[in-house]
Amino acid sequence: MDRVRNVTGKTKRLPRYVREQQMLDAAVQMFARRGYHAASMDEVAELAGVSKPMVYLYLGSKEELFLACIRREAGRLLDAFAGQVNQADAPDQQLWHALRAFFVLVAENRDSWRVLHQQAPAHGEPFAGEVAAMRTAIIAFAADLIDQNIRSRGVSEATEHDVSALAHALVGAGESLADWATEHPDEDPATTARRLMNFAWMGLDNLLHGSIWRP
Amino acid sequence: MDRVRNVTGKTKRLPRYVREQQMLDAAVQMFARRGYHAASMDEVAELAGVSKPMVYLYLGSKEELFLACIRREAGRLLDAFAGQVNQADAPDQQLWHALRAFFVLVAENRDSWRVLHQQAPAHGEPFAGEVAAMRTAIIAFAADLIDQNIRSRGVSEATEHDVSALAHALVGAGESLADWATEHPDEDPATTARRLMNFAWMGLDNLLHGSIWRP
């Protein structure tokens, strides 16, 4: 990221908020590509077009910088979910819209996804906890959809525990497909979402009709 | 890990192979609990009941030590799969046996699982590549089972691409459930395996009978 220069060749000054976002952009990229430890503050600063003390002035420390990245990207992901979900829709429609939004977001922000999914959980507290909280919210959303579906059919002897396990499996399948999708950039995110709907929802459908797999 | 002492109070010497395994045990534990970077070679050595230069003498460097951990644990995981699979069984039985072995292994070796699933992929090459290779083998196994099932029913227009996506989703669901299971140590691994069989196989069953989810 070359630094903007004015006519006299001197470096242009930018307001704090703009610089902070540039720093976060640079940090997300570095953390995603090199990993938390291998990414040096000097490199982040250089990529942001700024000197190192500026990063410390605005973001505090390497830990706080990483946390700020995680919070920003986690917020975006949750917003993408929330923005697509309409409580009035049927459960499968809610899941469909949420998944589509998710795969679109991941396709457009691979580095963010790597930071959230691969880097943050591996580097202990407080990073892992922050991502775990986000993931818990997503799993709760999935569990709620499954639960709605169960109740609407009156089928079930499923406990909260059972539903939680299913939600974890569903979210894990989504995460894995997100990784798979980054290796197939040609695929439309909506197609990926359809794949997961079929894999997961059809399985649930079978389950909820009392069709159980036995050893 | 206190060092073994003989009657005179002097430290007991052990043959190289035994020490190496102790070092790897200690390293897996440290890497899993503290993370790759936060785990220091001094701590690993102390936990193994040995001084740091011994670790360097036998295992080479921190990178090689981590790689050795990954290779050993990945090998065990693949062996656990291979040992349970009988080609003569029906596809669902093969998957069932493999999943049960997998969840048993994870329940008994949480640290190994954390190293393979959480630490190794986050710290770049050559670690990520080593785990990716193992994961590719597992996904190929899953894809093969799905494919067998498809062919045996003669149902399908599924491409290799489609099958690969399903296999990725299935494996991701398994990984996520493995994490979930470590938070529920009371649950029998076989029960966890049954959960996944129901979630995944019932979904596939529906798919293969031509029952497709549509937006």
Place this chain on the structure above:
DNA sequence: GTCCCTTCTTACTTACCAGTAAGATTACTG
């Protein structure tokens, strides 16, 4: 008992990088 190979330790060097002190420069404000 004594030779000698393997196991094992203490005590050090060195490189890297997070974090900072001190001050220069720009541009807004009255």
Place this chain on the structure above:
DNA sequence: CAGTAATCTTACTGGTAAGTAAGAAGGGAC
């Protein structure tokens, strides 16, 4: 056009942990 409140830099310090040099000591072979 001063005064001043931001933005921004160069040049440094210090702590931490990877990696190593040099040699001590157990224990099997004969």
